[in-house]
Amino acid sequence: MDWTLSHSETLQVLKSMGIEIPTDTKLSGDALEKRLRDALNAAQYKDRLPSPFDLHGLPAWPLKRPNEADTRARSLFEAVQRGNMQEALQVYETKKAGGSTVPTLYVDPFMDLRQTMMGLGKYLDDGLRWCVLQDQEKEHCAVNLRVLSVLEVNERTPAFVVLYRNFDKSTALEGIDWIDEQVDTNPSEVGEVMLNVNATPLEQRLLLRVLKLNASLVPSDFKVERRRTEQSFKVSVLLPVGPLEYDALARLNVNLGCAVCGKRATSRCAGCQSIAYCGSECQRSDWPDHKITCRSLKGGTWRTIRLRSSMPGQDGKWLGFINRHTSTSLGFEGSATQRSIRKLDGSNPPPNTYDDKPFLVKFQVALVLAGLPAHMMMYDRKRTFQAFFYLEDDAWVYADFVREMEGPRGGYGGIKMYRWAKRVSEWELSVCLDREPGTDTKW
Template sequence: MEPLTRSETLQALASMGIELPPHTRIPDEDLEKRLRLALDAAQEKNRFSDALKTLDLPQWPLIKADKIQSNSRPLLEAVRRGNWQEARQNQAAMALGASGAPAIFVDPFMDMRQTLMSLANALDNGFMWCLIQDPDLDVHAINIRFLRIYELDEKTPAMVLLYRPFNRSNAIEGARWAQRQAANNPQNVGGIGVNIKATLLEQKLLLKLLKMNAKLLPSDFTVERQPDEERFKVSVLLPLGPLGPEAIGKLNNNTGCIVCGKRAGMRCGQCQSASYCSAECQHADWQSHKQTCRSLKGGRWIPVPFRTAPPGMEGAYITTINRYTSITRTSDLMNSITQTDSTVAPLNIHGERPFLVKIQLTQTGYGRVRTMTVYDRQRSFGNVYIAQCDDPGSFDKLLSELTGPRGGFGGVKMYRWARRVGDWEFSVCLDRPPEADIKW
């Protein structure tokens, strides 16, 4: 099977929340690196990068139909990952009478997550092998046999497997292998999990993931191969979830020149919001950039003081939940709790350049003081707060904009351009909403 094309890589990145201009000339190797980083983040691989090197791990307590085990845990529930946004979308769909399941063959990353759950379901039902085939069942396939399921923690399995892609040129070999597996592992669950349909793009993306994950296993990992498995490769699958806000912000923001991805040494002179490596790239991007540029150029900027803790909560422990926050583990929420320090000015990675911020109306503190929570896409300075008591004039201007026709989101939040003009002060472009959809 051929590797991902450039357009397929862009499509895969977009399905993960990382959107680049369709006309971008970012080198292929940079796009490929961005995809690797995105897939690593989706697996939370940084938490387990060394765990499989020795394989000194317990086996996952699989469900066994012929033996009741009190400690057995369904793999399907263990690989399921989601965030608050997906949960709300599913609830809304079910309220309208739909199943709540996402449409298939539309979003390659979501499709791959669904395939992973189907594989886990097959294991729960006693199958140790599976065929992933194109929707027409006659072009491309990936044959998989599971070897061992390790337990990285009580909610994270690592599924070690053998795999090989097939196409029409070697379909007979693939069919012969499948017949042997069916003879050795004949459980019948109505076909669930044995034949999984996947588009060519999803299969390519899965093969990319498997190639990356092979490096997680120790170099001396040995496999007892069955007949017809000489050309099968060994790898491991970890649960896949939607990217969190930090990963989305980092992968959407650190693009270098917006056109070609090279080191950016200049910015648009009118709005300072777009980076370029040369005048040639700036000229090439003008048709896409001009609307945002012109709106920022005429924007009304106001100074806004901020603080690192809501009034009355200095030194308190605070956490923030948004639509990208994981709902899989309570530890995700616990790890995001931080103690406020009102004596140290937040980090400024943006210098004097404008950057996007989210401004959200809140009521905080023991007296339910009216404040607004502010953070940037990279969470470079955590959360800061605009308090009405610090500067009623600027607060009321922001509130009027937030609840007005340009505010949106039910009058509780808005996205705006801001500049850092002091250790404890922003300048906010009040009346110019960002033109593009915000991947936050």
């Protein structure tokens, strides 16, 4: 069995992680592989690992001992759980409606992987140290895995050092031999029940991809005691896996390549901003197909607004972003929210990292009980630009923006919209008000 992810499976996994790439994408295989690698690193929150990451220096996790009271022990099942505001709200709404909060399995490979990690945490809490991930029919493929040690990265992040190997029909007897050795070596752990975890072939391939990626975290001089049947097993590290935070989603959902050749896009069509190219040659070759869409978007109404760097009465205070992608299980320590906290300073203009090039902006009004809100906030996907537009600065244009949000091109309950914009001065922004962006707006 081929244990690599196919083109379509890579797209399926990325989609399950919140990264929408068209099935007919022209991105190269190498580009897709890099995006998957970056996504899996982000899903494990590797940017929060100590640098350098040294397994030798990490203390042992205070494991729970079955039938033993130990106030220092901490549950691995609880520690490996990761979630965000959106998932927490969905669970709340489901509970309120009396429905099941258990995710549907064997549909979403990324959710399956997260559930397997929680299952592994539960097994370790129960004193078990090995398992077999096997397809539901128990006849096609399997991953045999033994946990060598559990180390503490921090109080909320365990690291499982594991030995693993994948098996198929041709090597099944070797896998069974390994199971027999585990039972003989640790009879009290298993009893009469084999520790088996149902995992689709795609989930198994995804797990193997993570293990291969994390093998670099194991130093070359890290000592591993292999048993008789484990001479061909590989060593790696498993970390908790959770939904991507806002900054990772924003980074991985942009620049899907030139619409013609798939190479890295360097510019957008000046007429509509809805499509990207690597250069003029590809843009010219695509014009016969693109011109109908372009002409329908061209000619939008651009309105210039005055920028402010702080909210009314909040100058000198701190502002942080919390949205549906904000982690709930990691808290704010080291999170994307904490990294985006900024001190409001009305005396300095918002940063300009785009020069005079168009960029996507999200506009969002403050919630009020009646009448027009006094201001609206705007920011780009990377959070390099953040500013405010006041009602008092231009009541007529401000009202136009609110009407646009509430109209058919808003579509988000009248409180936000996405538009193309470009800086025209330190304190001014020109916005294409009456055209929806012809591009993905995942934020």
